[in-house]
Amino acid sequence: MALLLAALWLSTAVGAVTLPLREILAGLLPVPLRGGVELSPTTYAILYQIRLPRTVLVALVGAALAGSGAAYQGLFRNPLADPYLLGVASGGGLGAVIAMTWQTQGGSDYARDVPLPSLVLIPLAAFAGALLTVVLVYRLGSVRGTSLRLMDSHTSRLILAGVAIGAFATAMTIFVMLRLQGDMYRPVAWMLGGFTIGGWGPVLASLPFILIGLGVLAALGRVLNVMQFGEDQAQHMGLNLTRARAAIILSASLATAAAVAFSGIIGFVGLAVPHAVRLMWTHDYRRLVALSILLGAGGLLLADVLARTLVAPQEIPLGVVTAAIGAPFFLYQLRRAGLE
Amino acid sequence: MTPPSALSLENVSHRYNGADSPLVLDGISLRVDLGKVTALVGPNGSGKTTLIRVASGLLEASRGMALVGSSPLPLSRMSPETRAGLVAVVPQAAYLPPDFTVEETVRLGRMAARGWLAAETDEDRKASETALQAVGLGRLRARPLGKLSGGEQQRTLIGRALAQGAPIVLLDEPTAHLDLRHQLEVLRLVRSLAASGNFAILLALHDLNLVARFADEVFLLVSGRIAASGTPEAVLRADILSAAYGVPIQVLEHPVHHTPLVVPDGADPTDARGDLAGRG
Numbered sequence: 001m002a003l004l005l006a007a008l009w010l011s012t013a014v015g016a017v018t019l020p021l022r023e024i025l026a027g028l029l030p031v032p033l034r035g036g037v038e039l040s041p042t043t044y045a046i047l048y049q050i051r052l053p054r055t056v057l058v059a060l061v062g063a064a065l066a067g068s069g070a071a072y073q074g075l076f077r078n079p080l081a082d083p084y085l086l087g088v089a090s091g092g093g094l095g096a097v098i099a100m101t102w103q104t105q106g107g108s109d110y111a112r113d114v115p116l117p118s119l120v121l122i123p124l125a126a127f128a129g130a131l132l133t134v135v136l137v138y139r140l141g142s143v144r145g146t147s148l149r150l151m152d153s154h155t156s157r158l159i160l161a162g163v164a165i166g167a168f169a170t171a172m173t174i175f176v177m178l179r180l181q182g183d184m185y186r187p188v189a190w191m192l193g194g195f196t197i198g199g200w201g202p203v204l205a206s207l208p209f210i211l212i213g214l215g216v217l218a219a220l221g222r223v224l225n226v227m228q229f230g231e232d233q234a235q236h237m238g239l240n241l242t243r244a245r246a247a248i249i250l251s252a253s254l255a256t257a258a259a260v261a262f263s264g265i266i267g268f269v270g271l272a273v274p275h276a277v278r279l280m281w282t283h284d285y286r287r288l289v290a291l292s293i294l295l296g297a298g299g300l301l302l303a304d305v306l307a308r309t310l311v312a313p314q315e316i317p318l319g320v321v322t323a324a325i326g327a328p329f330f331l332y333q334l335r336r337a338g339l340e
Numbered sequence: 341m342t343p344p345s346a347l348s349l350e351n352v353s354h355r356y357n358g359a360d361s362p363l364v365l366d367g368i369s370l371r372v373d374l375g376k377v378t379a380l381v382g383p384n385g386s387g388k389t390t391l392i393r394v395a396s397g398l399l400e401a402s403r404g405m406a407l408v409g410s411s412p413l414p415l416s417r418m419s420p421e422t423r424a425g426l427v428a429v430v431p432q433a434a435y436l437p438p439d440f441t442v443e444e445t446v447r448l449g450r451m452a453a454r455g456w457l458a459a460e461t462d463e464d465r466k467a468s469e470t471a472l473q474a475v476g477l478g479r480l481r482a483r484p485l486g487k488l489s490g491g492e493q494q495r496t497l498i499g500r501a502l503a504q505g506a507p508i509v510l511l512d513e514p515t516a517h518l519d520l521r522h523q524l525e526v527l528r529l530v531r532s533l534a535a536s537g538n539f540a541i542l543l544a545l546h547d548l549n550l551v552a553r554f555a556d557e558v559f560l561l562v563s564g565r566i567a568a569s570g571t572p573e574a575v576l577r578a579d580i581l582s583a584a585y586g587v588p589i590q591v592l593e594h595p596v597h598h599t600p601l602v603v604p605d606g607a608d609p610t611d612a613r614g615d616l617a618g619r620g
Contacts, residue, residue, distance in 0.1 A: 077437075219457055225444070226451050228437040235398055236431065237504065238424025238452025283439035 004059075004294050007301035011055040012047070014305050019047060053200045057262060058304045058318075059297040060203070062269055064210045064259035066296020068252035069270025070277070070289045071217045074224035075248045076158060082270035083256040085159055087137055087166030088130045092257040093191070093265055094169040095129025096122050097176050119205035126257035127209070133169060134249055137161045170265075190264040206258040213255030214293055220248060221286030228285075266319045268326030269296055276329070345371035346540035347427070347508045352394055352404035364390045365401065366564040374507065375537040377530060379551045380544040381575075382561035383585055388544040389432065391561065392512045395542060397423045408508065424452035428501035430494070432512035432544075438486025442477050442496050443468070445485060449503030471502035475529060491522030498529060509533065511543040515550065523547070527554045552576055552599040560584055576600040 013019045026037035027047045065083060072081040083089040099122045141158030173191070223244050226234045235241055273296045277288055300318070303325060307316045354365040365387045372378045380388050393399035395406050397415030405414035408426045415423055449471065450464040472478055475495040485493060494514055501509050511530065515523040531554050533539045545551050551558055551572060558575040560568040562584045568575045581589040581602060588605035
């Protein structure tokens with residue numbers, strides 16, 4: 001929680017112009033409560049049109065990726081399961097890119113001020129792509145290829161299917177982007193995890209989906225706990241497996257898709273954050289999902305601050321930063337756990 | 341009129357695949373009553389685990405059904421939550437996530453009663469606590485499953501089954517991989533549950549001498565059919581067992597408990613060390 005608050009402050013304060021904490025706090029309060037702190041119109045604009053939307057969006061994306069990563073790991077009882085390895089993120093990305101391409105037909109580059117209804121289409125298309133991917137991965141990854149019931153014992157098959165479909169979706173995404181006329185920087189930056197659409201639009205367009213998805217996942221902690229004992233025992237304990245799996249997959253895919261739609265492909269958050277929570281705090285999914293959401297938001301905010309400042313005024317794509325930081329941290333945690 | 345038995349299997353037959361695959365279970369009927377320990381014995385592959393799965397309602401038999409009490413609805417057609425309130429299962433060689441503690445595991449037994457979202461109630465906590473005490477794991481409540489002995493793990497699973505609050509408890513090979521002391525410990529626990537009169541217990545067991553000592557009623561399963569049933573004394577007979585297992589078997593009297601004592605005959609000289617060879 002403290003980490004998240006610190007990260008929120010840093011992310012809001014740091015940039016081309018550094019904003020002092022008292023101006024940020026004052027800016028968040030209604031005018032009569034500001035205690036005499038005056039904000040210049042420039043500060044006000046930076047705060048409300050650049051920093052805050054970006055901060056909120058990054059926090060939402062981190063929360064969505066880490067929360068759904070935790071849920072996927074619990075669902076498949078596999079520490080490698082995460083939105084990317086299952087291909088869900090790439091499938092969502094493909095959906096998002098198709099939606100973006102369709103919207104930019106007519107030669108114009110993707111504009112900064114896209115109207116909200118069009119923006120909402122992007123996460124919806126991403127959700128469709130993500131769901132399609134999950135269903136495909138399920139079908140290919142299960143032996144009978146019919147239902148959700150057999151998945152449990154075929155996890156590695158499932159991950160392989162996810163990796164294959166993910167690679168295919170990524171290839172298709174690149175193909176679609178190459179067909180786009182004009183500036184390649186923006187789509188490529190998006191692919192690598194860049195926040196290319198500014199303002200409040202993306203926040204508003206993804207917020208409801210992420211809130212719903214993560215809300216359901218956080219509430220399903222007990223169900224995920226029961227699932228850790230395997231499909232037979234879970235059923236003996238009275239769990240309706242089919243329904244539980246559908247609920248988890250729908251929610252996790254919804255959150256992932258909404259995140260991917262505006263942030264592109266940011267790796268390692270969904271994999272590393274739940275691991276870190278498990279190693280540092282708890283295996284109990286009732287808290288694991290919630291803690292992953294907080295740590296995911298805070299962690300991605302810090303990564304984003306680095307992405308913006310390391311080689312300023314240029315921005316490093318966020319996916320590059322998360323992989324560079326996430327991989328060593330992940331290895332260190334693995335090693336520490338192995339020594340205990 | 342006799343009261344309806346807690347659990348009954350009515351003419352259950354099952355094959356796993358198409359119509360030409362062999363019957364794994366072939367016309368099985370049996371009843372399991374409250375206050376009794378009913379044992380299922382038989383050679384490997386005779387269908388014990390399949391029968392337990394049918395009895396748990398997880399597996400719908402190709403023909404026939406498992407019924408509870410006087411309810412006309414087969415177990416396999418009930419909702420998972422309803423079923424879990426009637427039948428609890430301690431599975432064979434169950435996977436246990438090593439980080440979960442004894443208490444967390446036992447409390448998960450309350451999931452079906454509470455639903456997915458509702459918070460734990462006092463009733464849940466009481467049921468879990470009673471179950472934890474019944475299996476004698478109160479002092480180990482905070483220990484992770486990965487750090488328990490085999491016997492303690494088995495008792496944890498029995499505790500979870502008790503917390504579920506189901507009157508019918510099915511155990512598939514609960515003594516597998518346990519040493520002698522832990523075998524007795526688990527079966528004494530099972531026995532005491534039955535003695536309370538609140539549980540009907542069906543367990544699959546390989547060790548015929550443990551069956552002789554702890555079961556009230558025995559069903560001998562051979563190739564998916566009931567080859568013999570009745571009290572341990574009636575079923576555990578040399579002729580019946582020799583035919584069922586395909587090896588010469590002698591049945592003596594246990595020197596202490598006076599129950600049947602089953603010993604493989606050793607007529608094949610390669611079975612035994614030199615000094616015993618040729619004894620049969």
